[in-house]
Amino acid sequence: MELHDVWFVLIAVLWTGYFFLEGFDFGVGVLTKLLARDRxxxxxxxxxxGPVWDGNEVWLLSAGGATFAAFPEWYATLFSGFYLPLLxxxxxxxxxxxxxEYRAKRPEEHWQRNWEQAIFWTSLIPAFLWGVAFGNIVRGVKIDQEMEYVGTLGDLLNPYAILGGLVTLALFTFHGTVFxxxxxxxxxxxxxxxxxxNLGVVTAVLALGFLGWTQVEKGDGASLxxxxIAVVALxxxxxxxxxxRExxxxxxxxxxxVAAVAMLFLTLFPNVMPSSLNEAWSLTVTNASSSPYTLKIMTWCAGIATPMVLLxxxxxYWVFRKRIGTQHIADPH
Structure with missing residues (x-):
């Protein structure tokens, strides 16, 4: 296996870790409207x-940084073509x-209510948009022979990608509910x-449609x-x-x-960003990667730093493992 293949797998692992961890805290953010009855x-x-959300975002930073260093052409095309949704x-x-951080800085009810509204919407919107983004990556977008995205924002809002967004929103909310x-x-x-x-049933229906669509158009034995595994686990x-048994x-x-994200990356490989205009113009692990020397240095750094981050x-998570309830919430007055 070449180093660019190794780094494709590592980036897939980083995105999987991000969606596993950030997925449940996006879901909890959405539940502040769906489940909570009072302050x-x-x-x-x-x-x-509260103790873990910022640590969960480290996985996103790592995935973005690894993409930038290992596959600069992929990073450039992705962040220029998907500029508005990623922004x-x-x-x-x-x-x-x-x-x-600011919600509890002042005691006024309207102050805290406004920040709680912000938590809800800033959890729901990314949960949906990540599915739209990855749906477009797997489906393929308009990339020309210069490895540049030549489509429009409207091209990204296609039925397949929107269904992908609904799946991630539903799945993350379900994940947050069981958490x-x-x-x-x-x-x-x-x-x-x-x-x-109830959420699990809705998620299952959406996921079956999206995974089935993906398998029919892009899949093989491994993705199947x-x-x-994803359907059985759900x-x-x-x-x-x-x-x-929570x-x-x-x-x-x-x-x-994990299985759903693995399926998407399995259908993607060896492409990292397929072109819907001409298959020969697709970005692949070969034509989008950095030099072997760069990948070698990155591999050594990742081998040293990753175990420390995991530890x-x-x-x-171990320190903050105990359950909490309303009886543990101090009176704000």
């Missing part, structure tokens, strides 16, 4: 992800971080389990196996949730995300 329950939801995602992530059931106690925990049951997550439900919903992030 105390919103604080419970926000506190479940909107970036703005949402910035505002979301500010909302988490909430795992991390809370009391009435909110029971309502999260009930909501997860990944799609089957069904098992629903069963575990119904049985009150840990298993969360793990299995995570397997669903400190795992330690963070």
């Amino acid at each position: 105390a329950e919103k604080r419970v939801l926000i506190n479940t992800i 909107l995602i970036l703005v949402c992530l910035i505002l979301r971080g500010v909302a988490f 909430t059931a795992l991390k809370t106690v009391g009435d909110i925990r029971e309502r999260a389990r009930k909501l997860a049951r 196996a990944a799609a089957i 069904a098992a997550a629903l069963g575990a949730n119904q049985a009150g 840990g298993w439900a969360f793990a299995l919903s995570g397997v669903t995300i 400190y992030q795992g330690w963070t």
Whole structure:
């Protein structure tokens, strides 16, 4: 296996880790509207992800940085062609971080309510747009012989990509709901389990449509196996949730995300960004990659830094592993 193939796999792993971890905290952000009944329950939801949301975003920074260094042509074409949606995602992530930090800085109800609104929308919009972006990457976009995107914003809003966005939004919200059931106690925990049951059914219908469409147009045997694993894991997550096994439900919903992202990257390889104008103009792991020497240096750096990142992030989750409920929320007065 060549180094550019290795780095394609590593970038796939980074995106998978990002969607697994950021997926549930996007979902929890959406639940501040769907599940929380009052201010105390919103604080419970926000506190479940308060210690970890910023660490989860490290995976996005790593994925973007690795793409820039390992496949500069892919990075350039992707960020120029998808400029507006990616800019909107970036703005949402910035505002979301500010909302988490500023929400409790003042006691006025309207101040906190406005920041909670920001948390909801800046969780929902990226959850949808990431699916749209990856749907277009897999489907193929208008790339010319100069490796430049020549399409319009309207070209990105096609039925396949929109369905992909609905799938990621539904799947991340389901993932966040089972995480909430795992991390809370009391009435909110029971309502999260009930909501997860309904969300899981909607997610399953959307995912079957999207994965089936992908398999018919782009798939092979390996992608079919990944799609089957995703569907079976989602069904098992629903069963575990119904049985009150929240840990298993969360793990299995995570397997669903991992298998679904793996399917997308399996259908993509050896392309990194297919051209819908001419297959010969597609960006591949070969023509979009950096020099072998650059990839070699990156491999050594990643081998040293990655275990350290995994250790400190795992330690963070261990420290903040306990459940919380409204009884743990101090009176704001």
